[in-house]
Amino acid sequence: MNRFATALGAALLALGLAGSEAAAQRGDPQALRIRLFGDLRSLDPFISPEYMARNHGYMVYDTLFALDARLQPRPQMVERWSVSEDQLTWSFTLRDGLAFHDGQPVTPADVIASLRRWAVRDGLGQQIMALASAIEPIDAKSFRVVLRQPFGLMLQALAKPSGQPPFIMPARVAATPPETAVTDPTGSGPFTLRPADWRVGDRVTYRRNPAYVPRAEPPDGLAGGRRAGIERVEWVYLPDAQTALNALVAGEIDIFEELPPDLFPIVQRNRNLRLGPQDSVGVQAIFRMNQAVPPFDNPRLRQAMRLLVDPAHAMPAYMTDPALWRDCRSFYTCTSPYATQAGWVAPNLEAARRAVAESGYDGTPVVVLDAQDSTISHTFALVAADMLRRAGMTVDVQAMDWATLIQRRLSRSPGPNGWGLFVSAPTGLDGMDPSGHNAMRSACERTALPGWPCDAEMERLRNAFVAATNDAQRREAAEAYHRRATETVPYMPLGQFSLVRGYSARLRGILDAPVPVYWNISKAVE
Amino acid sequence: MVIYLLRRLGLALLTCVFISVLTFIIIRLPPGDFVDAYIANLAASGSSVSVEQAQAMRQEYGFDRPVVVQYAFWIGRVLQGDFGVSMMWRRPVTEVIGDRLWLTMVVSVAALFLTWMIALPIGIYSAMRQYSFGDYLFTTLGFIGLAIPNFLLALILMYLGFRYLGLNVGGLFSAEYVQAPWSWARVWDLAKHLPLPAAVLAMAGTAQLIRIMRANLLDELRKPYVITARAKGLTERRAILKYPVRAALNPFASSLAYLFPYLVSGSIIVSLVLGLPTVGPLLLQALVAQDMFLAGTIVLLLGIMTVIGTLISDLLLMWIDPRIRLEGR
Numbered sequence: 001m002n003r004f005a006t007a008l009g010a011a012l013l014a015l016g017l018a019g020s021e022a023a024a025q026r027g028d029p030q031a032l033r034i035r036l037f038g039d040l041r042s043l044d045p046f047i048s049p050e051y052m053a054r055n056h057g058y059m060v061y062d063t064l065f066a067l068d069a070r071l072q073p074r075p076q077m078v079e080r081w082s083v084s085e086d087q088l089t090w091s092f093t094l095r096d097g098l099a100f101h102d103g104q105p106v107t108p109a110d111v112i113a114s115l116r117r118w119a120v121r122d123g124l125g126q127q128i129m130a131l132a133s134a135i136e137p138i139d140a141k142s143f144r145v146v147l148r149q150p151f152g153l154m155l156q157a158l159a160k161p162s163g164q165p166p167f168i169m170p171a172r173v174a175a176t177p178p179e180t181a182v183t184d185p186t187g188s189g190p191f192t193l194r195p196a197d198w199r200v201g202d203r204v205t206y207r208r209n210p211a212y213v214p215r216a217e218p219p220d221g222l223a224g225g226r227r228a229g230i231e232r233v234e235w236v237y238l239p240d241a242q243t244a245l246n247a248l249v250a251g252e253i254d255i256f257e258e259l260p261p262d263l264f265p266i267v268q269r270n271r272n273l274r275l276g277p278q279d280s281v282g283v284q285a286i287f288r289m290n291q292a293v294p295p296f297d298n299p300r301l302r303q304a305m306r307l308l309v310d311p312a313h314a315m316p317a318y319m320t321d322p323a324l325w326r327d328c329r330s331f332y333t334c335t336s337p338y339a340t341q342a343g344w345v346a347p348n349l350e351a352a353r354r355a356v357a358e359s360g361y362d363g364t365p366v367v368v369l370d371a372q373d374s375t376i377s378h379t380f381a382l383v384a385a386d387m388l389r390r391a392g393m394t395v396d397v398q399a400m401d402w403a404t405l406i407q408r409r410l411s412r413s414p415g416p417n418g419w420g421l422f423v424s425a426p427t428g429l430d431g432m433d434p435s436g437h438n439a440m441r442s443a444c445e446r447t448a449l450p451g452w453p454c455d456a457e458m459e460r461l462r463n464a465f466v467a468a469t470n471d472a473q474r475r476e477a478a479e480a481y482h483r484r485a486t487e488t489v490p491y492m493p494l495g496q497f498s499l500v501r502g503y504s505a506r507l508r509g510i511l512d513a514p515v516p517v518y519w520n521i522s523k524a525v526e
Numbered sequence: 527m528v529i530y531l532l533r534r535l536g537l538a539l540l541t542c543v544f545i546s547v548l549t550f551i552i553i554r555l556p557p558g559d560f561v562d563a564y565i566a567n568l569a570a571s572g573s574s575v576s577v578e579q580a581q582a583m584r585q586e587y588g589f590d591r592p593v594v595v596q597y598a599f600w601i602g603r604v605l606q607g608d609f610g611v612s613m614m615w616r617r618p619v620t621e622v623i624g625d626r627l628w629l630t631m632v633v634s635v636a637a638l639f640l641t642w643m644i645a646l647p648i649g650i651y652s653a654m655r656q657y658s659f660g661d662y663l664f665t666t667l668g669f670i671g672l673a674i675p676n677f678l679l680a681l682i683l684m685y686l687g688f689r690y691l692g693l694n695v696g697g698l699f700s701a702e703y704v705q706a707p708w709s710w711a712r713v714w715d716l717a718k719h720l721p722l723p724a725a726v727l728a729m730a731g732t733a734q735l736i737r738i739m740r741a742n743l744l745d746e747l748r749k750p751y752v753i754t755a756r757a758k759g760l761t762e763r764r765a766i767l768k769y770p771v772r773a774a775l776n777p778f779a780s781s782l783a784y785l786f787p788y789l790v791s792g793s794i795i796v797s798l799v800l801g802l803p804t805v806g807p808l809l810l811q812a813l814v815a816q817d818m819f820l821a822g823t824i825v826l827l828l829g830i831m832t833v834i835g836t837l838i839s840d841l842l843l844m845w846i847d848p849r850i851r852l853e854g855r
Contacts, residue, residue, distance in 0.1 A: 028701070031701065033701070041614055042615070179583070183617070197705060199704070199803075200612075200617065200621075200622045200808075201622075201803070201807065202704070203704060203705075236801075237801075238696065239807065243695060243696050246685060247695040247696065250694075250695050252694060252695050403814040
């Protein structure tokens, strides 16, 4: 018994010791620990379509231009720029003090090589390259882009915040073949990453770049001075939400990105924690129909969906706080300067029922793909199924995981082994205007998957937007594109909502930016 | 005995070859391949891969060759110690797995020892004092342990750990040691983080082994040699521990063979909940993304470890049970 008591005492002492050390680590003011929504899988923001790779890009790379809080492009690496009167020659001069993490200065050669690599994948980049007759250095700090015809979206393209932003990397890294992912994380951004600090499936540790020279202006969205306020930023991979919440409550992590709504009350009750939107734009839930197989190959049935889908009905199923979602009745993100309701039809259930019946719908079941491991997709898949049933349609809800859903989307077969509808939620930044709006693309299978929309007129209008040379023309083109979309119905927006982060009340300077970024943040000492 | 050992070794090698074939078949079973999944992901974000690029990727990974050639290519490289490159992370598989394999073994062995440390004395006690209050109490506790899902137990213990003992939430290391090179301080830090995952993983297996030990020992206690031993005046401790307990230990030794793969595959959810850097979550991610080389390597390593575990358990059984040792004489 004595031996047992001694062993028990020793065990408790060891646990107590471990506990006191754990508590000491929580107070580290020089480490910002963040649980993001996923795991970093690629260091190449041009190749990887994942938002994690994009967010990694914002840590280690810099951009020529960046969007401010009003989503206007502002110079970032660029000191000054000019465009010729005929709008064919764009000249840019880099600001002083720009250097890569290996100490080499950023030169026009690096910028040009990066832009060429970016343009292999990015639609706007491809437009620039298609129109450019020359992209060449002028001197040690300046370069120019000479176009064959005017391109009004030049600055917007260079400030593109999501999808594939045009990050600037050293020319030697940018020389990596476009189909091969870069593995060297050398950039010129406010944080550095050493290859050994990326522990696959566990954590990524970024360190403050002491040589970074921020712009003098205060931070404004993604623009302005990017000052790293903390020595280390650690991205911790904690896949279980409850564990991540425990870690947030215990002070082991400082930020919990994409906090599930059912955990909001716990954070709200804790005086050491705060809740807030994690970006200024939000996401748009998308109700995607397979246009290649019955029943949604019938355009009249798709048009009936305009009457059926009601954001005011759908959104509260996921986000109960009305301040965190908006009844956005537009294909564009409602925070976009191009947001319009042109051609939009007000939802009406009775009219929807009639329209479904008049469309010739024959009772073919709609296979709804329900990815149960994605809370957003799962919730809205059930909402969508309910809406379809209310309209008198037959629904076959098939439970699966997101990976299986991705595979199933490739299916061309009609019937229960194919797909009829699924829900995803891309960032609102990817739905700001026709040029970057991936969900509205109607280029058939050239750039998309089986069942994606296909409409030559939509593509013509999109190209008209890209070719527009002034804002008035662009607004007009964007409205025409939207109006046409209300006829072809490439998808139906279920609404726009904010993803929410929980964070420590000790954090100061969290930016209200279109993408979650981690510069400017400091930690108050306990 | 030498023949017995050689036969076992030969069978182990044959099993490893069979496992490698089976592994390859299993990881190729899902429809499509990694390139399909990759293209689907790109398309979701509006990007695309040309037919030529997709073909180049398939060539790079060898998907365009016949299955037999793919297998020969893969196993040939594995035999040279080259497990390929993870398609998901585009880094060598050995680098991705890193020290996860050893950490998995450490957690598994800790859980195994804990299981034995708890199950062995309680099993003996329950058999010796059948139907006593203690027997009922431990049986009830054992069944509760068996019935509570491991992930729930993990959440509860984790909460209690950080709420009342101030322990770290999840993980096997404190933040300062996560990326530190191996040192005694890091080993000590690991040791301090082991009790929680080991306890969670050990809990379900403990109840099972308690019941097996209790039942086996009850059988042995009723045999005439125990009565003879007592009649000859052996002390109770010697009469019980030296003979019936030793005979009842067989299931403990044979559990070695399957325990490791069970702990890896059965601990995936627990590892996810506790945020453990073990191979379980990695295997899950690799299977979901159809990362053939990574998933294949992990499944192959698990298979080989099962074979090694079986061999060790055979040797252990041979040592503790003369009936097996003297088989065939």
